[in-house]
Amino acid sequence: MNASAEVDVVVIGGGATGAGVLRDLAMRGLRALLVERGDFTSGTSGRYHGLLHSGARYVESDPISARHCIEENAVLRRIAPATIEPTGGYFVATPDDPDDYLERFPAACAEAGIEAEPVPLDDLLRAEPLLNREIRAAYRVPDASLEPWELVDANLASAREHGAEARRYQAVIRFDRSADGAVTAVRVRDERSGDENTIACRAVVSAAGAWAGKVAELAGATLAMSPGKGSMLILNRRMTTAVINRLAPPGDGDILVPVHTVCILGTTDVTVPDPDDAHVTRDEVDALLLEGERLVPGISGARVLRAYAGSRPLYDASDLGGAHADESREISRAHHVIDHGRRDGVGGFWSIVGGKLTTYRLMARDTVDAVAASLDVETPCRTADEPLPSPASGTPYWLGDRLAALEAEGGGNAELICECELVTQRRLDHALDERGDSSLDDLRRTTRLGMGPCQGAFCMPRAAAVLDARRPGAANASLRGFMAERFNGTRSIAWGDQLAELWLTAGIFRGILAVGNLADAPPEASEVQHAAS
């Protein structure tokens, strides 16, 4: 053990799992520091479909995950109500779905402890009139819509209250180990300034998700990850009020999740060698729309705002000695805590892999149980008992609240930087007060800037001017990075109105403003944009 350690535990990865681990460590009295190579919630947690699983999706293929999901579903509703919109969910059998799956479903749900109540079709179609009229059976399950950015921020805020620290734009570049192989320190590089820094510690938890294999390699351990790319489409309005799932084995385009003013159609599942591969292919888009048609006929004629992909932190089951499978959906989504001291001779190093965003807290608990025991800390986990900090309202974010607040001040557009998501200059200033080093893309995650139908055409230059006033010289690189990020998510769904919107955007940036000719010599340090986001 490292006697001169600055902290007890370094946590690598600023998604839901890492934030959950940090909070759990801090609540057990351990000194903990989280490092994230990009912005918080910019990896898989920020690139998922927004579904708080009931677990019913996995009752057949992965009963362990199913049970974890329903238990954590109840926990999160208790400790994080402000991040959850209780939409409810349905599993619906279309004429294309297999009879035997439908027959086994109720018993499998009961077995996993998931309440699945049959719904008369008339009631279903009254509640969800856009659904396929040929749906032949439906069950109501406790699915919900979950806001990942706020969930991660709440976990980080709680961790800070308990004395922990979290730093973003810190990439791990090296592990220091003692003669017996144990980890003694982690070396990180600040992705913006390039400065390097060594953090002495007694233990390290890698919560790097799909990137955990790369982190393990840096530590001298091996970890066979099998990242599963999942692509999703954002449609510009809510097609349904509740989450809709196909009553069939997991497949492409079988989930529709209402999220705020839009809905998300997901997902594909493609095993990719590189977790940074977030490219949505045309085949994936076609597959999603084709399958989406079976849930909501005509959905492929709707306006698609954006496509995006996340990288599932799937762990290659063959590495655990289980049966090997090529299809990543067949690999268990249940989580595994890996003690690399026992496994690879790298003492004090743990990886947490697999799992779902819904089960992040359980994953954190199991990890911290192991780490705490190794550090002779016996304090039990309390993360399921103590609610997360929440906004004063205690209710989920709703765009209508922003509109009401604007109207209470007299309404009008003068204060709005982003009209689609009603982001005022005051809100941007507040976000910059909180995290002054934010790029425009970071501000998007905290304020929803540029996430509406115009995908930033109007708000980007306005927000760049706000940023320039705060950090002279930083705005141009940030603007270019944000434009590239918005463009990446639009071009694979560029047809109809959204293609015309892209052309309007081009007309503004290249025609009127000639952004490509902007001077490239900002007086202060340039910003690093994350390639994956």
Place this chain on the structure above:
Amino acid sequence: MPRADVVVIGAGLAGLSCAAELAERGARVFLAAKGMATTHWTHGGLDVASPAAAPTSRDGIRLLAAMKSHPYRILAADADASVAAHLARMASEGLEHIGSLDAPLTGIPTAIGSLRRAAILPLAQAAALGPWDGEGLLLVGFGRYRDAWAPYAARNLRHAQWPGGPSVVAAVEVDLPGLERLRNIAPHVLARMFQDPAWRTRALSAIADALPAGAWRIGLPAVLGLDAHAEVHADAECTLGHRVFEMASLPPSVPGLRLFEALRRRILASGGRIQVGFDVVEVERSGRRVIAIHTEAASRTLRIGGDAFVLATGGIGGAGIRARHDGTLVERVFGLPVAAPPRDRWFSDDPLRPHPLETAGIEVTDDLASPNLENVRVIGSSLSGMHYLDERCGDGVALASAHRAARSLAGTKAVAA
């Protein structure tokens, strides 16, 4: 039901100019458009042809005309006459311009602080053109007006490569009277306020009070009035005691609104008719000829018959061409075939670089006729083969093709008045 010699579809620069010229030549013209067009997105200058290597617009036209399948390949000869006719038309409506095809293309500042190459500008933007004679550039923003970014633009311009540019670039933010109480502050709202002489006097003196000492040219947001624009601009220069130029920012573009209104007035004054706001829902044909279009009017469809038809509905941006999710491209009025690159090459990786898909459009014969429909001419951004943003040639092609179509239709039986 309306009947016309020529039915023009689309109200952008091409459609409006074509309808105006036909009406001036005595044709019975009906212009139908589904909505306001891309004039409202523009910076207000005239992009005739400014590809990167061209010193003048004339050189630019020559370079573009040498490219296979560029519209200038067949339109270069019309550039002089069409630009001259356009500038005369604008002048007659009170919108004077400066510059010519032979004027040097020089960098003028944009609202974000980059330099855009231009040669032909409305008078109210002329002071942005070099050479600068030792004056400084002072950018003025208005308090609470979110689309003028004077300090940001000034910082960018101080770092720009700007040979022969201003001696110094500065920025100042001015609170205009009453703006603190206004809830909606859009460019056209401010433009209307500037039309009011009493408010204008107070607003201009507020700006004058904020001016630092020195010899300046002053860049103001492009909101200096609508139909009284010339008077507002002259007033601004007189009160401020410096040359003043407008800088267009995010849409709606007030210079574009003025252009639209000037051409609209011109068409109406010459006896043409205009219907804006309704889509074409049906096309009547007889063999390879179009007999009539039907538009979706307020309470029933309206049949508009004509001897000739001009398609000026624009490209993808103007919504004349629409992509389906399977990647097919549809010309929305007549269903003409669209020439475009294969779908896997539609985009470049960088949003600031030209995308191959920008060249999508309709292929035409040398007199702009559709090979599929013998009495349909195609003009403006509906034409295939140009990268209008990078080549900065959209306005020039719009004017030259509008002029070519109007001239050729005026010479046929269709307009035998």
